[in-house]
Amino acid sequence: MNQYQVILDQIYKDIQPHLNKGKVADYIPELADVPVAQFAMALVDLQGNVFSCGAAGQRFSLQSISKVFTLTLALKGLGQQLWHRVGREPSGSAFNSLVHLEYEKGKPRNPFINAGALVVTDVVLDLLPSAQAPVLELLRSLSGNAALGINQAVASSEESHGFRNASLANFLKSFGRLSHPVDTVLSAYYQDCAIEINAIELAKTGYFLANQGVPFGAQGPFISANRAKYINSLMLTCGTYDSVGDFAYRVGLPGKSGVGGGILAVMPGEFSVCVWSPGLDQSGNSLAGTQALEWLTTRTGISIF
Numbered sequence: 001m002n003q004y005q006v007i008l009d010q011i012y013k014d015i016q017p018h019l020n021k022g023k024v025a026d027y028i029p030e031l032a033d034v035p036v037a038q039f040a041m042a043l044v045d046l047q048g049n050v051f052s053c054g055a056a057g058q059r060f061s062l063q064s065i066s067k068v069f070t071l072t073l074a075l076k077g078l079g080q081q082l083w084h085r086v087g088r089e090p091s092g093s094a095f096n097s098l099v100h101l102e103y104e105k106g107k108p109r110n111p112f113i114n115a116g117a118l119v120v121t122d123v124v125l126d127l128l129p130s131a132q133a134p135v136l137e138l139l140r141s142l143s144g145n146a147a148l149g150i151n152q153a154v155a156s157s158e159e160s161h162g163f164r165n166a167s168l169a170n171f172l173k174s175f176g177r178l179s180h181p182v183d184t185v186l187s188a189y190y191q192d193c194a195i196e197i198n199a200i201e202l203a204k205t206g207y208f209l210a211n212q213g214v215p216f217g218a219q220g221p222f223i224s225a226n227r228a229k230y231i232n233s234l235m236l237t238c239g240t241y242d243s244v245g246d247f248a249y250r251v252g253l254p255g256k257s258g259v260g261g262g263i264l265a266v267m268p269g270e271f272s273v274c275v276w277s278p279g280l281d282q283s284g285n286s287l288a289g290t291q292a293l294e295w296l297t298t299r300t301g302i303s304i305f
């Protein structure tokens, strides 16, 4: 059996005692009822082989992992101009924090905190004016699954409880940082966060970041190798919020988490991997997911370091 499959099977056994430890994201009421003791992991190597363990066919809420794909579209459409609108530095604070915005005149620190993602969503709405969920089509094509959809109950649950995101968007608007109406930007952002995907589909979706911009099953690049490098660098430095140093130390891969419990990580030149377990740590990153990725890089001896 392939060594990746052997290692994934072992991780699945070892992770069991860790599955009850985290806390689901109950600030989005619709996510509060997701049973915590669930786990899936899927790895796609650059030859296109898929390895998995656990509930790898079970769809979950993409949440902030969508920010990787919003950024991909914005960078593709706007190139380096994007960096006039949003920064490239870790924030050192929570994903939904407001603290830096006033000092920094509404320019968010990076595209992966909520403030930054709202600005990047605004950019993408210029590029795709009629899109309700700007990244959905991209995810369908990158994963090779046209059936991917949105959980509207999750989107409207967030819409009616997203007071912090509404504050961030209004604050950004007051600094002239959003060109579309606040509600339009928030709605597009919530739709993208509420996309449902499974571990195998997400590992395939992220494959282009491991493969110099060329998607799973495609002949040519979707973005240049250099832009894939930029996105990976931002995942490494900003993808797991105020735990980004700890994540880099333990896992040693660029990764992006979401409060649905998913983490997408890539080893450029080797593989794309997705792990899902809904119990979160204090920063909003999957607790068992981070542990599983640490074991993956330790046991394979493969990481970017």
Ligand code: GLN
Pocket: 062, 063, 064, 065, 095, 096, 114, 158, 165, 193, 257, 258, 259, 260, 284
């Ligand atoms: N939709 C969530 C929010 O805006 C996404 C946060 C996350 O996954 N870190 O709060």
